[in-house]
């Protein structure tokens with residue numbers, strides 16, 4: 001198994017019984033990120049989490065849950081390779097292309113929705129006709145075909161968020177990190193996003209979603225809950241995932 005530090009290209013439960021997040025061996029030929037005894041704190045601050053063991057691989061949408069301030073975004077950064085953990089080891093295998101979808105979708109206001117998905121495909125050397133066909137296929141999994149010809153500025157919040165997910169998938173990442181995809185969305189729109197998360201899990205990327213939305217948590221195929229790994233129960237956090 002080849003293991004590498006990331007050459008980054010970008011940057012940009014039904015739940016919880018505790019054993020669910022323990023490390024599992026990954027198959028040899030597919031992307032994986034393995035963490036062993038991972039812990040983190042900033043400088044001399046309190047430990048956010050410790051003793052975290054996990055293996056992330058394709059075929060699932062892993063929810064990174066826990067109270068606000070428990071370190072979900074920090075752990076996403078560690079998984080991505082943007083930040084080294086204060087303790088423990090992270091090993092990545094076959095992870096070269098990382099995409100991060102942020103909670104506020106940013107697009108090109110006057111470009112059509114489909115253009116946003118076609119663009120990364122053209123960047124892979126695919127000709128326009130084939131890129132448009134592939135873009136439509138990806139957009140259909142996110143229920144976006146009806147708005148394909150609309151300008152980005154005309155999309156609803158949920159459509160724009162789903163478009164960012166479709167665009168990220170079109171760039172064929174090995175690792176897709178999604179930070180709070182339903183923050184600031186109304187419940188109906190949030191449900192709409194949640195129903196597409198399992199679709200994400202069927203792709204070729206490792207998918208990790210940081211969330212404190214209980215519905216998003218329930219839509220994930222597996223959950224890592226940082227509340228189980230907080231060594232300091234007095235830390236000022238609020239768990240709103242359950």
Ligand SMILES: Nc1ncnc2c1ncn2[C@@H]1O[C@H](COP(=O)(O)OP(=O)(O)OP(=O)(O)O)[C@@H](O)[C@H]1O
Nearest residue numbers: 042048066067068069070071072073074075210212
């Ligand atoms: N660069 C940094 N230096 C010092 N402290 C930091 C830094 N980045 C984050 N923190 C602190 O670490 C803690 C965890 O932050 P993080 O954003 O990872 O939590 P979170 O679980 O994603 O929170 P939320 O659900 O509210 O977004 C917070 O107390 C935050 O203030």
